[in-house]
Amino acid sequence: MVSSTTAYDPMSAYSTAIKRIEKSGIRPTKQRRILAKIIFDKGKRHISAENLFDEVKKEDRKISMATIYNTLKQFTNIGLIREIVVDQNKSIYCNNNQSHYHLYIEDEGKIVDIPTKNIDLNIPSIPACLQLHNIDVIVRLRTLKDKAKS
Numbered sequence: 001m002v003s004s005t006t007a008y009d010p011m012s013a014y015s016t017a018i019k020r021i022e023k024s025g026i027r028p029t030k031q032r033r034i035l036a037k038i039i040f041d042k043g044k045r046h047i048s049a050e051n052l053f054d055e056v057k058k059e060d061r062k063i064s065m066a067t068i069y070n071t072l073k074q075f076t077n078i079g080l081i082r083e084i085v086v087d088q089n090k091s092i093y094c095n096n097n098q099s100h101y102h103l104y105i106e107d108e109g110k111i112v113d114i115p116t117k118n119i120d121l122n123i124p125s126i127p128a129c130l131q132l133h134n135i136d137v138i139v140r141l142r143t144l145k146d147k148a149k150s
């Protein structure tokens with residue numbers, strides 16, 4: 001289990017990302033570099049393709065939505081980011097590659113990382129021919145409408 005106490009260093013997160021992109025055989029094009037920078041530059045966080053598109057625009061860059069979707073898919077495939085499918089039409093991407101689960105507040109669209117030690121799982125024994133690749137846990141919450149704000 002990876003310790004989650006390591007401080008987040010945006011510059012090294014970005015350069016590590018670029019190294020991993022190069023190592024995986026994906027060409028680190030200008031657009032991929034810009035997206036990696038935006039994703040990893042602001043600390044551990046969760047971002048949707050739409051938010052990423054807005055942030056690209058804010059930096060006066062032009063990257064199409066299709067390129068953003070493709071790049072997020074590539075980054076996910078090489079394990080650079082994690083895709084959290086919050087519902088069938090919406091994915092949010094997590095740039096924290098330390099082991100953790102997610103808490104999702106559905107009506108606020110908010111995602112919070114939770115340490116794996118906070119959730120006890122009973123994984124059935126795995127046949128010898130298989131290996132555990134990953135466990136995704138999303139704890140889904142909704143605010144109580146009548147008690148939410150006072």
Ligand SMILES: [Zn+2]
Binds near residue numbers: 046096100101102
């Ligand atoms: Zn996360």
